[in-house]
């Protein structure tokens with residue numbers, strides 16, 4: 001999606017498969033006969049679309065001086081311990097937590113945080129993978145047995161209190177190398193089993209104070225990381241307060257709605273930022289619902305007859321719980337958007 005959004009700007013994007021360092025055309029997925037070193041030398045800018053990048057590769061790319069956002073920002077997003085330390089340093093409200101490097105410390109964590117816990121591997125988790133939930137203390141011995149198989153000294157656990165939040169929101173915004181920031185409106189996100197299923201943007205019922213609170217948190221984070229590119233901040237809303245759940249130093253699934261719902265989509269704005277171009281308008285063009293297509297094979301495209309229904313199919317090999325594509329549903333107002341979502345639901349078997 002980043003490569004497609006670069007095309008009209010004359011920006012050509014090549015991708016690196018981080019498993020074997022092969023150079024790939026991101027649209028056709030064909031392997032390009034070029035070496036990583038040559039590509040690093042030839043290109044104007046280097047960026048990432050996810051944060052779990054092998055550290056030696058990151059260091060290599062960092063050495064070119066072309067990497068945006070910075071290696072520090074990427075490593076912070078990739079490691080929950082670093083992330084929590086940054087949030088603490090900047091005094092940004094987040095979920096109460098303990099860092100655990102030995103399963104025997106879990107009892108003390110339960111004493112401090114309560115028995116309803118969410119336990120997260122500090123690295124390489126996504127879509128709810130690398131997470132374990134504890135609902136009551138009696139399940140603790142079994143969970144300890146499971147977690148004792150992990151190397152917690154190398155990859156510690158972040159143990160969080162399971163919050164009873166009102167809803168989840170995210171702020172996707174972009175910062176240029178000059179320090180200009182363009183914010184998309186807050187999106188409301190619905191997760192199932194730790195995985196994003198639906199984003200509605202702009203999130204309904206957001207007043208000026210709430211969006212300002214989110215933007216101030218974004219500013220603190222982005223300025224402290226001297227951030228360039230799109231950065232997403234995930235929040236839990238409790239009453240009028242926002243607690244940061246996590247940050248993502250990249251384009252974000254809860255920003256996919258911008259492909260149809262905003263003047264300039266997050267992918268184009270990310271490319272503009274990392275190439276040192278002026279940022280594009282983040283004005284909303286219509287309320288949009290982004291609906292992930294998860295784990296299913298290809299299907300007939302009959303739902304495209306619904307007015308305002310747009311499909312983005314990624315062409316990936318199907319796997320259980322894998323994000324295969326998404327719909328963006330656009331409408332003139334929230335009531336119509338609700339009807340459009342119901343119309344789409346008619347096509348779900």
Ligand code: ADP
Pocket residue numbers: 095118120125126127128129160161162163164168191193194195234245246
């Ligand atoms: P991932 O990297 O997989 O997105 P997250 O930390 O964002 O990991 O967790 C995924 C989802 O799990 C969240 O969006 C939220 O729905 C739920 N979750 C995570 N942490 C908590 C928590 N402390 N309390 C309640 N729910 C949580």
Ligand code: MG
Pocket residue numbers: 234246
């Ligand atoms: Mg998340």
